[in-house]
Amino acid sequence: MPPARSWRAYPQVYRLEAARCKKCGKVSFPPRLVCNKCGEREFDRFNMKRTGKVVTHTIIRTPSDEFSGEAPFAVGVVEMDGGGRLTTQIADVSFDELKIGLPVQMEFRRLYTEGDAGVIHYGHKAVPIRQ
């Protein structure tokens, strides 16, 4: 990935920085210039909570090359507590326990390596919250 493409996404990739619409309250992750619900252009920046629930999920058995060593792995859409949705890997989960509504928390993890030099990309993955 070109360095600038990686660098400019640091606030989201590393801090889960989102934007809450000042008018309707909808959370955009990543932040946008225009709210896609009400058209407002003013937002409050905040870091999303790191806990949430699985909205839907799958198990990737046939990945693209970047993730070829990882399969099978779980992926889901997670709705964060306090707003904001993202698509993320779900790690440290047995496939049997994957279900809609599963409580998860975001943890800082190694995501994938890239290119001949094996540049490592870090970011967040969801893991189940175990009581």
Add this chain to the structure above:
Amino acid sequence: MRDVAVIGVGMQKWGELWAKSARDIFVESALLAMDDAGVDKIDSMYVGCMAPGVFDAQEHLGSLMADYLGQRNIPSTRVESACASGGLAFRMAYMDVASGMHDIVLAGGVEKMTDISGSDATHALATAADMKWEGVSGVTFPGLYAMMAVAHMEKYGTTREQLAHVAVKNHDNGSMNSRAQFPMKITVDGVINSVKVADPLNILDCSPITDGAAAAILVPADMVKKFKKPGVKVTGSGHATDTIALHDREDLTTLAAVNAAAEQAYKMAGKGPSDMDFVEVHDCFTIAEIIVSESLGLFERGKGGPAAESGETSLTGRMPINPSGGLKSKGHPVGATGIAQVVEITEQLRGEGGPRQVKNARVALAQNMGGSGGSSVVHILEVM
């Protein structure tokens, strides 16, 4: 706006066409369409193609294809809307004729997908999703539709067997289509036991990677008598978009772009879902056909799965879906798919459907989709 009709269509057998280049297959299909219509000069053309730069290291297809079709110096435009590129090229051609700008317009589509490896093709197709914010998770296209399937199964009780019935029915239809890439019949057990791709979807729930092209010729409806074949009138056209990322949609069990595009087309045609004699829809995955059939209003929400299972959508059912075999059996060269739907409908409405002819078909709908539903194009065609 002028009324518009299709007066010629062309398409060759799809598959892994290693001996032929993208320009070869596009020009062959375009010539079939021109010969079908009886024209040798066109006024303008549109080329639907999703990702030639990634699949084939070639851009600037508008110029390339006009040049190789022997139509130098005409306006020629490449159109891109991911897997809906073909449907959108048809809509652009429709608007070109309807506006009065040009009389004889070619709408074509092409994709050359098998020159690169399967994983590279998976990556190329993934560019139709939000690469930055979905791609980072490693989710694939089958993965996105699988997540829709999981949500649909949870909300409506749609079953693994019902998904399989979509694939079985489409291969039954495709077995009667000499141009289909995979014209073999399959079974429900075969689908359920095929290799897993992204749970709950298996390889036989997925449309294949395909080389292929298709073309249609559009003219003003009042010019139809000048040509060889009976015209098929385009009475409705709709196009809509939705969020690029699946996770940004409030409801993962419906496709809002499909619904919005269909509403536009129904309104323009003065028709509703129950007026359709059959439909060709974008079954890139089995779950897609089920959700699309609901979003088009053909079935109530949650009833798409039971409809597939009960045979309502088979060739002899109440609402035949994908008599061509669909993307599943016929193949899915992404830029060509939307045009191939028009090819099937045109031939069916002319009574040229052969063994898979839908009886007394007079009105039909084509629905083409981009990405995970980030765009959709719908057309309604009728016997003149």
